[in-house]
Amino acid sequence: MQVLRPTSVTETLTLLNESDDGTKIVAGGTALMLMLRNGLIFPTDLIALERIEGLDYIETDDTTIRIGALTTLRTIERSEELQSLLPTLTQALDMVANHRVRNRATIAGNVCEADYASDPPAILSTIGCQVRVLGPRGERVIALTDLLVDYYQTSLDHNELVVEVIIPRPDARTRTNYLKYVSRSSEDRPCVGVAASLSLDGTGRCLGVDVQVAGATATPFSVPSVLRECVGADSGDAAWDHIAHSYAESIEPIDDARGSAAYRKRVTGILVGRALRQMNDDYVNGATKL
Template identity: 25%
Template structure:
């Protein structure tokens, strides 16, 4: 195995593109190192991207924030303005692993690991995040929901890396929230999860919404039917029930050691409802 720490994204993309064997990108390493330890992967090349300028920065951009691919959960949580604007995303990112893992893990790593249970990803979907990709053919932007394609797989081409993620400026009276279910209070992988972002008007009526569910399908998924269930409502009991039902109806989960189909289907609905209520209140709607 070789270890490389390039100084630019272009060089990182070139190294990854040129390597014929298995490669891994190293940001926080909290997934890659586990894969190495378990012998799940024996990469020929590991590219540590932390030497790339800006990769560990949080920068205001067009009223939102651009977050470098190697920014850790702890750094996100320590950024007051970011947390105030995107409480759902930053809380989600801070649920990944332990406080030790928080010192290293990144949202982009969480995304590229391709797990349907990744905590940051439903919140990023809901927040309409856009990733910037560096590759052999230069730079491109992509909607975050186009990245995961299957468990452990992404749409990134060989040699492509994500260098940052943009959280676009929210319109006024918008807010987000993320909830996950785990058996303990910490340290577990989500058994089901829901990220919600919504906007309300002066009357408290929801005018826009994005709802994403995690751990209930092969990838995190954006569920339009959930958004439709609450848009045009004041999230009254009927809308809550419709949202819950739409979320459960969208689930295509599996039975595994972490939960049953039945459990995930039911709890995803509960979480979508509860997350929507939190987002609604944060946006300025009454409880």
């Protein structure tokens, strides 16, 4: 197995274009090295991105937040600007593994791993995250919800490279929340995690709502038809109960060491309702964001 170390995005794309499905990209390496050691993947070659400059940044303007693919989770977590703009994301990153892992793990590596039990993808999905991708077909922008397709699988072609994560700058009316239940150690990945966003007008009418469940299914789980029913309707306990019940009834969770399928269904309903009520209370109490 060769380890190739390109020094530019252009060189990386050339190597990818000459490669096959057996070639894997290494960014921070925190997940890939575990898979290698446990015999879960058998790459023919590795393309390490550690020498590439210019992909480690956080940039914001009036409408958009852009994060370079090689920006570490720890850098995002500690960014004062993102702590203000995306407090739920930065607070949730503090729950991911430990400092040593977050100092190495990158934002693009995290989403491209497509790990069902990872915290960030569900949160990023609720805030409209997209990824910018380069490849033989040129540049394309993919919604994160379209990028994640199955357990450890994305919609990327083997010769494509994620170079940037793009997040819409949040509206002042939008609240976000993330609740994580772990059934084992505090550093464990979620048995169930619930990411949610909510926007209400001055009368309490729902302008928009999203709920994504992490840790229970192959990709972050959502029930769009139920969420659409709530847009334009009055907010309140009846609406939140309806969403929570629908999620608990609709989800078909996995059964593993972190929890049985039946247990996960119950926890999903509880956390969905709790996340929505907390955001609703935040509106009532007049706070700016969770």
